[in-house]
Amino acid sequence: MTEALLDPLPGLILLPLAWGIAAFLLGPGRGAAPAIVTLSLQFLFCLQLTHQVLADGPATHPVGGWGAPLGIDLMADGLATAMLLLTQAVALPLAVYARAYFRPGAPEARHFWPLFGLLLAGLNGLFLSADLFNVYVTLELVGLAAVGLVAMGGGAGQIAAALRYLFATLLGSGAYLLGVALIYGSYGSVSITTLEPLVAAHAPTLVGLAGGLMLLGLMLKTALFPFHFWLPPAHGGAAAPVSALLSALVVKASFYLILRLWLGPLAPLSALHPLLPWLPALLGTAAIFWGSWKAIRALRLKMMIAYSTVAQLGYLFLIFPLLGALGGLQAGIMQAFAHGLAKAAMFAAAGVLIKATGQDTIAGLAGAAQKLPLTLFAFGLAGVTLMGLPPSAGFLAKWQLIEAALGQDCWLIALVALAGGLLAAVYVFRVLRQAFLLTAPESSLQPVPRSLEWAAFALASASVLLGLRGVELMQLLHVGWAG
Amino acid sequence: MSTNEALLLAVLASSFLPGLVIFILPEQQVALRTTLNLLGAFSKLGLVIVLLAGVYQDQTYTFRHVVLPGLELALKADALGLLFITLSAILWLLTTLYAIGYLEGAPHRSRFFGFFSLCVTATMGIAMAGNLFTFFIFYELLTLSTFPLVVHRGTDKAMQGGTVYLRYTLFGGALLLAGIVWLHHLLGHTEFAHAGIVASLGAEHTGSLKLIFLLLIAGIGVKAALVPLHGWLPQAMVAPAPVSALLHAVAVVKAGAFGIARVVYEVYGVEFAQSLNLLLPLALVAAITILWGSLRALFQDDLKKRLAFSTVSQVAYIALGLALFGPVATVGGLVHQGIMKITLFFCAGNYAETLGIHKVSEMNGAGRRMPLTTLAFSIAALGMMGAPFTAGAISKAWLMDGAEAAGSPWAVWVLWTSSLLNAAYFLPILWRAWFKEAKTWPHEHIPARGWRETGWLLLLPPLLTAVATLAAGIFADSSISPLAWAQLITEREYLTRQP
Numbered sequence: 006m007t008e009a010l011l012d013p014l015p016g017l018i019l020l021p022l023a024w025g026i027a028a029f030l031l032g033p034g035r036g037a038a039p040a041i042v043t044l045s046l047q048f049l050f051c052l053q054l055t056h057q058v059l060a061d062g063p064a065t066h067p068v069g070g071w072g073a074p075l076g077i078d079l080m081a082d083g084l085a086t087a088m089l090l091l092t093q094a095v096a097l098p099l100a101v102y103a104r105a106y107f108r109p110g111a112p113e114a115r116h117f118w119p120l121f122g123l124l125l126a127g128l129n130g131l132f133l134s135a136d137l138f139n140v141y142v143t144l145e146l147v148g149l150a151a152v153g154l155v156a157m158g159g160g161a162g163q164i165a166a167a168l169r170y171l172f173a174t175l176l177g178s179g180a181y182l183l184g185v186a187l188i189y190g191s192y193g194s195v196s197i198t199t200l201e202p203l204v205a206a207h208a209p210t211l212v213g214l215a216g217g218l219m220l221l222g223l224m225l226k227t228a229l230f231p232f233h234f235w236l237p238p239a240h241g242g243a244a245a246p247v248s249a250l251l252s253a254l255v256v257k258a259s260f261y262l263i264l265r266l267w268l269g270p271l272a273p274l275s276a277l278h279p280l281l282p283w284l285p286a287l288l289g290t291a292a293i294f295w296g297s298w299k300a301i302r303a304l305r306l307k308m309m310i311a312y313s314t315v316a317q318l319g320y321l322f323l324i325f326p327l328l329g330a331l332g333g334l335q336a337g338i339m340q341a342f343a344h345g346l347a348k349a350a351m352f353a354a355a356g357v358l359i360k361a362t363g364q365d366t367i368a369g370l371a372g373a374a375q376k377l378p379l380t381l382f383a384f385g386l387a388g389v390t391l392m393g394l395p396p397s398a399g400f401l402a403k404w405q406l407i408e409a410a411l412g413q414d415c416w417l418i419a420l421v422a423l424a425g426g427l428l429a430a431v432y433v434f435r436v437l438r439q440a441f442l443l444t445a446p447e448s449s450l451q452p453v454p455r456s457l458e459w460a461a462f463a464l465a466s467a468s469v470l471l472g473l474r475g476v477e478l479m480q481l482l483h484v485g486w487a488g
Numbered sequence: 489m490s491t492n493e494a495l496l497l498a499v500l501a502s503s504f505l506p507g508l509v510i511f512i513l514p515e516q517q518v519a520l521r522t523t524l525n526l527l528g529a530f531s532k533l534g535l536v537i538v539l540l541a542g543v544y545q546d547q548t549y550t551f552r553h554v555v556l557p558g559l560e561l562a563l564k565a566d567a568l569g570l571l572f573i574t575l576s577a578i579l580w581l582l583t584t585l586y587a588i589g590y591l592e593g594a595p596h597r598s599r600f601f602g603f604f605s606l607c608v609t610a611t612m613g614i615a616m617a618g619n620l621f622t623f624f625i626f627y628e629l630l631t632l633s634t635f636p637l638v639v640h641r642g643t644d645k646a647m648q649g650g651t652v653y654l655r656y657t658l659f660g661g662a663l664l665l666a667g668i669v670w671l672h673h674l675l676g677h678t679e680f681a682h683a684g685i686v687a688s689l690g691a692e693h694t695g696s697l698k699l700i701f702l703l704l705i706a707g708i709g710v711k712a713a714l715v716p717l718h719g720w721l722p723q724a725m726v727a728p729a730p731v732s733a734l735l736h737a738v739a740v741v742k743a744g745a746f747g748i749a750r751v752v753y754e755v756y757g758v759e760f761a762q763s764l765n766l767l768l769p770l771a772l773v774a775a776i777t778i779l780w781g782s783l784r785a786l787f788q789d790d791l792k793k794r795l796a797f798s799t800v801s802q803v804a805y806i807a808l809g810l811a812l813f814g815p816v817a818t819v820g821g822l823v824h825q826g827i828m829k830i831t832l833f834f835c836a837g838n839y840a841e842t843l844g845i846h847k848v849s850e851m852n853g854a855g856r857r858m859p860l861t862t863l864a865f866s867i868a869a870l871g872m873m874g875a876p877f878t879a880g881a882i883s884k885a886w887l888m889d890g891a892e893a894a895g896s897p898w899a900v901w902v903l904w905t906s907s908l909l910n911a912a913y914f915l916p917i918l919w920r921a922w923f924k925e926a927k928t929w930p931h932e933h934i935p936a937r938g939w940r941e942t943g944w945l946l947l948l949p950p951l952l953t954a955v956a957t958l959a960a961g962i963f964a965d966s967s968i969s970p971l972a973w974a975q976l977i978t979e980r981e982y983l984t985r986q987p
Contacts, residue, residue, distance in 0.1 A: 375596070378511070394632065394661070395625040401556060404669060411673040419669070423662045430658050438647060441639060475556045 013050040013057070014066035014079040017089060017129040020047050025122015034111060036118035037104035044100050047125075048093040051086070055481060058086045063485050065135075074196060080135035082485025084338070087478060088132045088261050091342050094467065095253045095349045096125055102353050102460035103246035106360075113158045113244060120157070124150035124250065131258050137185045137195040137270075140262060141178065148174035148226070151255050154247040155239050166238035173225055173235040177259070180222030187215035188270075200270040208273055216271045223266075226259035229285070229322060230292035233315045237299070241311035245356025248307060252314045253349035257341050260321050264337065268328065268487070282326040289322030290421050297428035301435065305365045306355050309432055310348070313391060317344045320406065320425065323418050327409045331486055335479050336405035342478065343398035343468055347390035350464035354384040357457045358440075361450045367439055374440040376450045379458045381440050386465035388433035390472070393426040398471035493551040495539060496563045496616060499573070500609055502532040503580070507605025513598050522588055525601055529581040532612075536577040539565050544976075550618065559672075561625070562618030562679065567977040568753075571970065572615040572746050575823050576738045579830055580608045582949040583738075586834055587730035589945025590841060600640055604731075606633035607739055614743045620668045620678035620704075620755065623747065627664065627711070631657040634740055637731040638724050649726040656710050656720040664707025667700045671755070674700075680750055684757020694764065697756075701766050704751050712744025712807060715777040718800045725792045729837025732792060736799045737830035742822060745806040749822075752810050771811035775902045777804035782909035789847045791836050794913060798872065799829060801906060808902070809887055812894045821887070823970035824871075824879035827956050831868035834950035835861050842942040844931025848917055853926025858941040862921045864954035869914040871957045874907055879960035882971060 024043040028036025057064055063082040065072075072078055081089065100121070107114030127146030134140045152174060156167035189195055191212050192203045204212060228236035236256070240248045263285075267275055275281050296316030303309035320340045327333030357380045358373055359365050374381040386397075393403035403422050410418035471478070506528035513521050542549065542565075549565040565573070587604065591597050610633055613626030631654070639650035672678050674689060674696065686697055710717045721741070725732060735741065752761055752770075761767050781801025788794040806821050838861045839845040839854060855862035871878035874885075884907065891899040934942050941947070964971045 374599075378599070382511070389632065392658075394628045396629070400625075400628075403665075404559070405556070407666070407669040408673050411670060419666065423666055427658060427662055430654070434651075434654060438639070438651075441636065441642060473553075473555060473561070476554055479557055 012066055013054040014064060014081060014133055015068065016050050017047055017054075017093075018079075018126050018133065020050075021122045021125035021129065023122075025119045025126060028118035028122060033115040034107060034109050034117070036122075037100070040118055040122065041097070041100045041104065044093065044097045044125075047129075048097050051090045051093045054081060055086055055090060055477075058083060058484050059477070059481060074194070074199070077139060078135045078196075079133040081133055083481040083483060084261070084265070084334070084485060085132045086484075087338055087481050088257065088341075089129060090478075091257070091345050092125065092128050092132070092254055095345050095464070096121075096250070098460045098463045098467075099246055099249055099253075099349060099353070102249075102356075102457055105454040105456040105460075106244070106246050106356060116153060116157050117244075117246075120150045120153045121250070124154065124255070128254060128258055132261065135197055137188065137197065137200075141182050141185055144178050144181065144226075144259070144262070147255060147258055148178060151251055154250070155243045157247070158242075158244055160242075162238070163242050166235075166242040169235045170239040173232070177222040177224075177226035180218045180225070184215040184217075184219030184222065187211055187218070191215070197265070197269050201272070204270050205273045213274055213277075216266070216274045219266060220263060220271070223259045223263045224285075224288075227256050227263065227321075228315060228318060229288050230295055230315065230319065231288070233292065233296070233318075236315060237308055237311040239311075240314060240352075241305065241308040245307075245352050245359065248311070249349040249352035249356075252311070252352060253345040256314070256318060257345060260318070260341065264334075267325065268334075282328065285322040285325040286418065289319040289325075292316060292319030292322070293421060293425040293428070297425065297432065300432040301428070303432075304367060306358065306367050306370065306436065307352070307365055309367060309436065310351050310355055313351075313429065313432060314344075314348055316425065316429070317348065317391060320344075320402070320422065323406060323421060324409070326415055326418065327406075327413055329413065330409065331482065332405060332409035332412060334486070335482050336402055336409050338482055339398060339405055339475060339478070340402035342471060343390050343402045346464050346468035346471065347387040347397075347399065350383055350387040350461050350468060351391070353457070353461035353464060354380045354387065357453050357461060358384075360453050360457070363451060367436055370436065370439045372440070373450070374437075377453070377458065379462055381437070383458070383461040383465040384440075385433075385437055386462075386469050388429075388437065390465075390468040392429040392433055393422075394430075396472040397469045398475070399468070401472050401475050492542075492547065492549045495535060495542075496549055496551045496565060499532060499535050499539065499616070500563075500612055502535060503528050503605045503612065504609040507602050507609065510598055510605060511602035515595070515598055518597075521598065521601060525584050525588065525605070526581075528605060529577075529584050532608075533577045533581055536570075536574055540570060540574060543567055543570050552618075555621075558676065559621060560619070561622050563613075563616045563622065564618040564680075565616055567973070567980050568749065569615045569617075571823060571973055571977065572742070573612060575742075575826050575970075576608060576611045576615065579734070579738050579826060579953075582952060583730050583734050583830070585945055586733070586837070586949040587728075589943045590728065590730050590837060592943070592945075596640070599636065600728075603633050603636045604734075607637065607734065609633075611739045611743055614746065617680070617750075619680060620671065623750065624661075624664060624668055627708075627743065627747065628661050630711075630739060630743055631661060634731075634735065638727045638735075640728055640731065641726065643726070646726045649720075649723040652723040653720045656717065660707045660710030660717065662707075663703050667703030667707060670696070670700050670703070678755070680754035682754065682757075684753070684755055684760050686756055687760040698764055698766065701751070701756060701761070701764070704755070705748060705770060708744050708747035708751065709773075710744070711740050712748055712803055713741055713777075713800045714773055714804060714807060715780045715800070718777065718781070721800055722788075722793050722796045725790070725796050729792075729833060729840065732796075733830045733833035733837065736796070736833060737826040741799055741803050742826060745803050745810075745822060748807055749810055767811040771808055771896070771899070774804040774808035774811060775899065777801065778808065778902055778906045779909070782906050782913070785913045786909060788913075789849055791839065791846060791848055791851070791917075792833075794848060794917075795829075795832050795836060798832075798910070798913065801909075802829070802872065805883070805887060805903075805906075808899065809890060812891065812896055812899055821883040823974075824883045824957075824960055827879060827953050827960065828868040828871045831864055831950050831953040831957060832872075834946075834953065835865035835868070838942055838946050838950065841946060842932070842934045843929040844933065845929065848920065850930055851917060851920040852924035853921070855921035855923075856926060857929070857936065860939075860941060860947060860951060864950040865921070866918050867954040867957055868950075869918060871961070873910045873914060877958060877961050879957045879964075879970075881961055882964045886971075 390399035785797035871880035
């Protein structure tokens, strides 16, 4: 057991589970301190794993000493390691943030820490899973923890949003499970590596159906347009730290799976027709325009940010026609990092603004910049990343996307990326404009803990600083790249 | 890291770090903020002098940092960039002094000076950029850091002006980015090099290269305010006077002109651009901009708007020069115009702050109440018209010579017409200020105390730049004049490469 805790692969699953359980035992609203300490350790594990993967290639760990095909393998290639890194890098500042955000003993925070631990264990497990069924288990774990986090506040709107979310997430994982069952029926295996050559050799129509079901279910969970209906009420209605976790990480998990399937076992199917990769790209384009439009029109701050997530997720799907070269994948993962860090920062900043002004409308932000300059600065930096302006990870993602698109003669994708950046500018500057207005109606801003402001600022700075050094992250993606 | 690399970073840091500290300073810390501002400005000037000496002795300064595989952030200090850097460093110092006086007691000064410092950092970055990728980073940083300055007052009009400014610049930025990534895709790099880098591409890329040139020039042309992309400039006049001064003389507009210079000389190369027939259209656009700006200036009663349209017109001189006659005329123009324009904006700010004068029609008798300010204004205005013994005379003479030498008689006509128009919109101002009887001032904020017609921090910067305007004209032949440096640039970068 101690050995397993010290190996990064099982450690990354067991540690959050451990502090989640500890938080549950400690009682309602408690458990922040062990969570933050252990999360720091998880972050160090991730760095160690990154180092190891860069040096020696993909890492594997046979659980309990029994490897596949009998036992369960945990596997971390470059893509998985990158996602693990993003997860811990976002979760750690958010834990610091949540500790200050939820007053001890507040009823809405009763279940936060145990659910947070469960969520992280699920996410890390999902990235490390090497077979389709384990993926399903972790997917459900993530989904249920996320629904619990949304419902935690207990307000009527939150319960309604959580139910809708529950419906979507169960439908999504149900479709996925059905697909897995069909695959298992056809090949007698659920191991991703075993399946790859099998599907390539022979793929009956049934497998095509299975693949379609899996991808559709996952797209529903990723809230790709037009399956985004559940996302804005859930992300816009939850408590700020929860919104940040959901937008930054949870939707990325199902995206990661789509990517993994698309590049792995389902690759032969996606190559059946040259127009097939354009379907996700088309939906992504629609997501960018629709999400941005709704964000521009939104009256409530968190609704605006939630719709911005719908739009930003669209970029992730623009890469599918470009996945023939590594550049496309690199652009996608850079965008996942940029959006993850920036959106967490933006929700965190919004949480500070809502706490300070006591309400959640964009119009009510007038004059906030004078009272909370650091928060507005964090919001602005996160906005810079979302708009894809330099220097930021969002800019690098946009650059890579455009370059990959030009490299493969898909200049339409380049146009969409450029237009999306301009649309993002409209909704980001709408908030900044309002906050910079001089006429603060009455100076009735509540004081907020400084650690809230600094956590938001740290996340926003990370999203900008990554824009100055993306070499290592890109090298990481070379590891395990088959193409 | 070698000293030469560190020096380039220090030039950026000397305004970036004070800016960051100023952001978090409480509003009341006036003394500390002023100290930081001046410390930054003076140390930057010192660093720039060291750079100047080094470049004069043919030292090379480069800094490279890999951002992504195959994508590098590159800084370099060459003669062309240094001219812009020196201009910015000196004018930043003066504008900082002016802004300290101008904003005395005004709210949100920490925010103002924070973004002000970022804005100068971005300008320095643009001047030192070693490739288009780096250029773009600082170019967008400039947009982001100037927007809060434009909307600083927070009034509806300021917000409106700021929105228009953003709309133009962000759209321009998107075009520029498209052009740069495209070029990067074709070449694998976007390094600036003498005589250009794109000529090596085969003939099959000619169509793409023309389109890329269009994208690059349109993207940069927004900041350089080329007609029809100039709409933001008069709107941005709602900004406080020091911002307008900086926007027009150094930061935004000149960054645009400088960018065009880099693209024409060091990305495409004059000969290659000529062979693609790209320069004549650029020259025509510039000529139209010159005439249109002057014409519009003629009908503006608002003093700052008249100056703004004058900027539209004058910056296009640089573009015209770039397209037609080579670097000396244009590069010299960059500096000369910067000095004269900033003087005019300082003076306009003084009139507004001291007497509440915002319109040309309110200027009657201003020269008797504020003789020193009006003297500085007159020198700069005469310089703009190209009067003898001013910096303007030198630039204009070089432009005219260049136009004749380039065999473009139509350009000579454009220049003459524009000179006449300049006189037509500047002379009435001078006439009113000096020779008309004063009635009452719209709103006298600062009473006269003896010879001190206004606050000394407001008075000193325009007087210094007015003296510089005269000095650059009278001592044009000396070895430390901007013109001499422009000739150095020509010798180093544009003549030696020719067989």
